[in-house]
Amino acid sequence: MDYSAVDAFPAIHDPATAPGDGPPAGQARWASIAASLRSRIATGEFPAGDPLPSEAALASAYGVALGTMRAALQSLVQAGLIERRHGKGTFVRSGIGSGSLSRFFRWGASGELPDARVVSVKEVAAGVEAARALGLGVHAPVLRLVRLRTRAGRPLLHERICLPLERFARLATLAPGEFPPLLYPFYARRCGVTVHRALDDLAFERLAPRIAQSLELPAGHPAIRVTRLAFDLAGRAVEHRITLGNAEDVHDRAEVR
Amino acid sequence: MDYSAVDAFPAIHDPATAPGDGPPAGQARWASIAASLRSRIATGEFPAGDPLPSEAALASAYGVALGTMRAALQSLVQAGLIERRHGKGTFVRSGIGSGSLSRFFRWGASGELPDARVVSVKEVAAGVEAARALGLGVHAPVLRLVRLRTRAGRPLLHERICLPLERFARLATLAPGEFPPLLYPFYARRCGVTVHRALDDLAFERLAPRIAQSLELPAGHPAIRVTRLAFDLAGRAVEHRITLGNAEDVHDRAEVR
């Protein structure tokens, strides 16, 4: 599977077009306004955390009625790009937070979050799996982080993270100890990469000897592997991450409709 | 946890109330209209699969503008209760389909669906876990089905299903062979119970000897346990189901935002 182009939105956008003028290009007015706002957010014109102009201001800027602008904004709320607060304004959401991983693990729900510590940083070739996921060539240079999550001194999760060197060059010279516990805000500050959404894939696996050792479990122990592909605001794949943890700790809940 | 009352909606409903009349009861007009429609669907006034009246007809019946009625209908679409088809109408969704279980299993995605065969039907006391989930007393009578899903003659999943006897009495006298492969449509036809949504809980487990045998795996083999609680249109818990399958076959994908 190639996810590299998932959720990429071109900047179709021309506020001057009136309802009757020319072909609607197969899109409703609110949809192209939404696409326009999306790309303006992605390019940093409206930074994460900042408020957008009020819906009235946007409506008049785009030359549409309030209801139409509300439809456009509503679609961005659905997509998780912005959030609206009654009486305050419309805000660009900051990237996804921490605790996102805890979804799959029992101890994530209650109690303190585990610590996270980067144990190695290396520049390597992407390799088949990460290359395909990130839309790179197999030999493209990536930064590979190995990271351990621990609690009360006991290792819980082993993570292997691949970042395209091109966008994350500023992390290449850091020592492992210089990485903070929360990586996504760090990506944003240091590299201008906002992680906006991710896909997590869960599968069963038995621990390879070396990883088992770092998790203080016997080789071949049942484990859950979560393969994450993270995307920036423009929908480009920016991080490939493999997390391994004890299967006994796994947990998930899903709604079926 | 007690899920028995999840998603229960009272029938707040009075089409005659105008925008200014009395307190809005903390609810927007569209919200109470949605609640009204919800309960009218749950009571069978609008059967599953049937069309609702047109939005114009509903709007004039409730004495609101089109936009308001659209907001109410939109919220029911979000909740998965109805679906709208451009040019055709608004339809009450039939219950959740099959293949819903396959979400967690690798072989569910592609290839034919496995067969399902009920192997035993018994009337028993609910027991602690099912009682709590279904909101019953521990000694309340339930129907317990044991069911095997197989493919090409090989057993894949073992299911233990608990149904409150009160609502499923008409199934109590059936022989195992009289149950069809798809249970939810069967519940609807025979017992008037429409399964509208469900919560699936995933956890790791090692197979007990007896179940391992029926899955043709060694005792203690790593397995995934999916605990499902299914709800009818009124939001009452109607089925508790425990599914066990080989952990090697497990698979899940989730979006993180």
Next chain:
DNA sequence: AAGTGGTCTAGACCACCGA
């Protein structure tokens, strides 16, 4: 009080569907 989003109205026209 001023500014924001949330709700609501009473229309209009368009796009899709089926007889």
Next chain:
DNA sequence: CGGTGGTCTAGACCACTTA
């Protein structure tokens, strides 16, 4: 063709937040 939902307008008033 008539009926359905989808889009859009140009207002109005309400509820929440902040100063």
